[in-house]
Structure formats: structure tokens, C-alpha cells
Amino acid sequence: MVNWEVVIWTCITMAVLLGIAALILIFISSRNIKKKTSELKDLHLELKTGMKVMFCGAIYGKITKVKGDIVEVEVAKNVIISVSRYAIQSVE
Template sequence: MPENFLDNVLASSVVLLVFLVLMGVVFTVWSYVKMRKKRQYFEKVHKELAPGQEVMFGGGIFGTVKEVDGDRVAVKVRSGATLDVSRYAIQQID
């Protein structure tokens, strides 16, 4: 094989390796930023829980907060039942 061909293969491999490393760094930074925003959102949601708020659980169940007692939250659902749930099960405040 000609020496020029081997040089081209080596150069292409180095460029591909640098590109893959760069993409890995970009993905890692993007994931970190996204996770940080999500963590801040949930901290805000869990701190702002108060009676009368409409909330949604992770499973898609909606209800109204009746009482907040530490990590336990009493939530009234449409059927009239009151559920006693962890405040961390609440995913969204409407």
C-alpha cells in the first residue's frame, strides 16, 4: 500500500476520534444543564405546595391540595376521595 494512503487513513481516524470526543463533551454538558433545570423546577414545585392548589401526580392523576404536613400531602380527587401522598409524588402545580 502506498504511504500516502496510510497517512490519509490515520488522519481520518484522528479527525473522527476528535469529533466523537467533542460530541461526548457537548452531550455531557447539555445533559448536565437539562438535569439542573429539572432539579430546580421540582425544588420550586415541592416548596410552593399550599392548600387550594391544583396539582398533578407523576401518573397523571389530578387533585386539589387540602393539607400539607411535612412530607405528606392530603389531596382531594374528583371522586371526593382524599389521598395521603408524598409531596415528592407531585409533578406539577396548575
């Protein structure tokens, strides 16, 4: 014979433990997202001519001109493209 009271309390205990674990994971990931967002914000504000950058699509280039939200980047010799400054993922 199954003791349903024990089964129910075990399920409740497991649900509470899983809920606590989920809250901890949400807290940690939200901190990491905020950190990464602030790093990218600083990166986008500090763009200057001559910096070597990488776009989100893994294209590398060198900044030739910064005007507002548009950045002109030389991706190959005499090949200059205009992109949004927010498309830049990292600076080398």
C-alpha cells in the first residue's frame, strides 16, 4: 500500500528545491547579462578611427571613420563598408 501523504510531501519538497535553484540561476544570469550589456555600451561609445574591430558576423576590419551611429570600416584593401556602431562585437 502506498502512503500518499509521503508522496505528496516529497513532491512539494522537490518543487520548492527546484524553484529555489531556478531563482538562483535567474539571478546569476541576469547579473551576467547586465555586465555584458554595460561592457558593450562602453565599447560602442569609445570607438575611434584606426581601431581593429570584429562584427557580430565574425567579419574583421579597421575603422576609417566614425560619424554618429554609422561607422565606416575597411574590411579589405580599398573596400570600405558602412555599418551601425552597434554591430561591432569586440575590439582587438
